[in-house]
Amino acid sequence: MTTTDVTTAAGRGTVRRLAGTLHRRPRLRLTLLLTAPLLWLAVLYLGSLAVLFVSAFWTTDSFTSEVVKVWSTDNFHELVTTPVFRQVVLRSVGVALAVTALCTLIAFPVAFWTARVARPKLRPLLVVAILTPLWASYLVKVYAWRLILSQGGLADWMLAPFGLSGPGFGLPATVLTLTYLWLPYMILPVHTALEQLPANLLDASADLGARAGRTFRSVVLPMVLPSVAAGSVFTFSLSLGDYITVQIVGGKTQLIGNLVYSNIELNLPMAAALGTVPVAVIVLYLLAIRRTGALNSL
Amino acid sequence: MHLSRTARIALRTGAGLGFAVIYVPLLLVLVNSLNPDRSAGWPPPGLTLHWWSAAVHNSGARDAVWVSVKGGLGATAIALVLGTLIAFAVARHRFFGRDAVSFIVVLPIALPGIVTGIALNSAFGTVLEPLGVGLGLFTVIVGHATFCIVVVFNNVVARLRRTAGSYEEAAMDLGATAFRAFTDVTFPLIRSALLAGGLLAFALSFDEIVVTTFTAGPGIQTLPLWIFDNMTRPQQAPVVNVVAAVLVLLSVLPIYAAQRLSADTATSSRV
Numbered sequence: 366m367t368t369t370d371v372t373t374a375a376g377r378g379t380v381r382r383l384a385g386t387l388h389r390r391p392r393l394r395l396t397l398l399l400t401a402p403l404l405w406l407a408v409l410y411l412g413s414l415a416v417l418f419v420s421a422f423w424t425t426d427s428f429t430s431e432v433v434k435v436w437s438t439d440n441f442h443e444l445v446t447t448p449v450f451r452q453v454v455l456r457s458v459g460v461a462l463a464v465t466a467l468c469t470l471i472a473f474p475v476a477f478w479t480a481r482v483a484r485p486k487l488r489p490l491l492v493v494a495i496l497t498p499l500w501a502s503y504l505v506k507v508y509a510w511r512l513i514l515s516q517g518g519l520a521d522w523m524l525a526p527f528g529l530s531g532p533g534f535g536l537p538a539t540v541l542t543l544t545y546l547w548l549p550y551m552i553l554p555v556h557t558a559l560e561q562l563p564a565n566l567l568d569a570s571a572d573l574g575a576r577a578g579r580t581f582r583s584v585v586l587p588m589v590l591p592s593v594a595a596g597s598v599f600t601f602s603l604s605l606g607d608y609i610t611v612q613i614v615g616g617k618t619q620l621i622g623n624l625v626y627s628n629i630e631l632n633l634p635m636a637a638a639l640g641t642v643p644v645a646v647i648v649l650y651l652l653a654i655r656r657t658g659a660l661n662s663l
Numbered sequence: 664m665h666l667s668r669t670a671r672i673a674l675r676t677g678a679g680l681g682f683a684v685i686y687v688p689l690l691l692v693l694v695n696s697l698n699p700d701r702s703a704g705w706p707p708p709g710l711t712l713h714w715w716s717a718a719v720h721n722s723g724a725r726d727a728v729w730v731s732v733k734g735g736l737g738a739t740a741i742a743l744v745l746g747t748l749i750a751f752a753v754a755r756h757r758f759f760g761r762d763a764v765s766f767i768v769v770l771p772i773a774l775p776g777i778v779t780g781i782a783l784n785s786a787f788g789t790v791l792e793p794l795g796v797g798l799g800l801f802t803v804i805v806g807h808a809t810f811c812i813v814v815v816f817n818n819v820v821a822r823l824r825r826t827a828g829s830y831e832e833a834a835m836d837l838g839a840t841a842f843r844a845f846t847d848v849t850f851p852l853i854r855s856a857l858l859a860g861g862l863l864a865f866a867l868s869f870d871e872i873v874v875t876t877f878t879a880g881p882g883i884q885t886l887p888l889w890i891f892d893n894m895t896r897p898q899q900a901p902v903v904n905v906v907a908a909v910l911v912l913l914s915v916l917p918i919y920a921a922q923r924l925s926a927d928t929a930t931s932s933r934v
Contacts, residue, residue, distance in 0.1 A: 380840060380842060381840055384840035384841040384842050384843075385840070385841075387841050388835070388841050391756065394756075395752055395756045395758060398748045398749070398751050398752040398756075399748070399749070399752050399764070401744070401745060401748060402745040402746075402748050402749045402752075402812070403764070405745055405808075405809070405812075406745075406767045406768065406770075406771075406809070406812070407767060409786070409805075409809070410767075410770070410771060410779075410782075410783075410809050411767065411770075412786065413782040413783050413785070413786035414774075414778070414779075414782045416782070416785065416786060416789075417778070417781060417782040417785060417786075420785070471681050471684065472681075474673075474674055474677030474678050474681060475677070475678045475681035475682065477674060477678075478674050478675060478677070478678030479678065482666070482671065482674055482675070482678075483678075494682065494685075495685070497914065497915060498685050498686070498689060498914075500866060500914045500915075501689060501910065501911050501914040502869075502870050502887070502907070502910040502911075502914065503870055503872065503887075504870070504872060504887050504890050504891060504894075504907075505692060505890075505907040505910045505911055506688065506689075508692070508890070508894060508903070508907050509688035509689060509691055509692045509907075510688060511703075511894070512688075512691055512692070512695055512703040513688060513691060515702075515703045517702065517703075517704040517705065518703050518704065518705050519687075519691060519705040521705075522705045522706065545684065545685075545688065548684075548685065549685075552681075577666050577667060577670055602773065602775070605775065606774070606775020606776060606777060606778070607775075608777060608873075609872060609873065609891070613891075613894065622775065622777050625777050625778075625781070626777065629781055629784075633781075633785065636781060637781070640775075640777065640778045640781065643775050643778070644774060644775070644778060647773075647774075647775075
């Protein structure tokens with residue numbers, strides 16, 4: 366036997382012993398699996414978040430913009446009492462709700478058609494057609510709406526025969542663009558729910574004398590509602606945190622994200638306090654949604 | 664449900680309009696890249712390929728693509744390793760806090776990007792700066808990897824749940840070590856899920872702008888940052904149009920590949 370053979374044999378023995386140890390001790394295996402990811406997510410990520418939220422209770426020296434690490438609730442007090450902040454928070458929540466409502470309104474006919482009316486052979490293709498724009502670049506989609514809504518753009522051109530002009534850049538443009546961005550997140554769950562709706566329930570409803578409208582109200586809607594709630598988690602929370610879209614098509618409109626952004630340089634503690642607002646609203650929204658049982662269908 | 668003729672026509676019209684709303688903006692981007700005019704007026708006065716050749720020679724855009732590719736590859740590599748490790752832990756073990764682990768994985772993508780962005784930014788500032796390490800491509804990769812882990816995790820965990828652990832047990836009963844069982848049995852089973860997850864992670868990283876804004880050092884400009892910077896400059900508008908058109912065309916690829924790789928990925932993974 367040559368020396369290399371001996372070393373490889375010894376190496377193989379070590380590997381075998383190591384494998385055996387790992388196999389016999391699932392706890393050790395688990396520790397090895399989880400150490401690196403948890404260091405990354407729990408220490409690096411959650412740690413950063415924790416520090417950020419603690420810093421919301423610090424203040425800034427108004428002359429030097431240096432962070433002063435003294436515990437105070439001044440930022441939150443300012444947040445609640447300043448009319449501008451209150452206005453912006455309400456506007457942001459309003460935008461998120463409007464986007465969610467619009468998405469639901471558009472998603473229903475599309476999903477109903479793709480799930481129940483279109484020819485069954487066509488349906489998988491239609492799902493792909495809904496999914497594809499989800500992967501088109503976020504920025505490009507917002508840019509597309511900038512092109513549409515710009516002066517002399519597609520919107521103006523289409524509305525010109527009616528003597529109207531496009532909405533231009535501003536709050537309505539922001540709502541429109543955000544609706545466009547998050548629409549697939551609403552269509553998909555609604556499509557899945559409608560697809561899984563048992564046909565015999567609809568037949569039974571018709572046999573009992575309900576017309577299409579009544580069947581929709583009393584049978585379809587209650588069964589699809591949890592999926593709408595699941596989709597709304599995305600449309601709502603993605604709209605609430607957005608500040609890029611507003612900068613591109615919002616004109617002078619300010620949402621909560623813009624306020625956070627504009628405070629980062631000069632007053633990080635204030636930015637952190639403002640940042641807690643969307644997080645808190647989203648958590649509240651999730652808790653409310655959880656009661657519908659929608660989170661299980663995510 | 665029996666629908667009347669009118670209801671059917673109304674639905675078809677509604678759905679047609681819905682699909683039009685989804686696709687018209689993307690088509691507009693494609694057509695606009697051929698617009699000879701610098702303004703975005705409609706209809707375009709003619710069609711030209713001039714800006715496409717101008718874009719190819721635009722060094723700013725080319726450099727940005729390269730930075731994005733490097734960042735995306737780095738983030739994907741880290742996400743693949745960490746996401747797979749967590750997926751194995753969650754799918755193959757029962758332990759205290761398992762739900763919490765699945766929750767932490769989703770958190771970076773569930774919270775608004777700006778919150779994740781400033782949290783990482785101030786953490787990098789306090790931890791790395793004393794060490795003499797500033798923001799750069801490295802910090803972008805760290806930031807992106809954090810929210811890319813979830814897509815790899817989702818793909819791999821879905822695959823592991825569908826393939827029972829008994830395959831590995833059979834391999835080990837036949838005398839394979841745990842490592843051998845992994846390379847010969849488990850890995851081939853999850854390979855396509857890894858590929859799909861990696862692809863989706865790369866696409867996610869390539870497209871990200873908010874976390875990038877806060878983690879990129881001076882001089883590091885990814886493609887989304889470049890587009891955002893040049894979008895409002897009339898001088899650069901035609902080149903931005905071309906880059907946008909290319910991105911629209913490219914976006915078909917990952918969805919196509921992911922659909923082919925695994926049916927359970929495409930719908931669930933961009934969550």
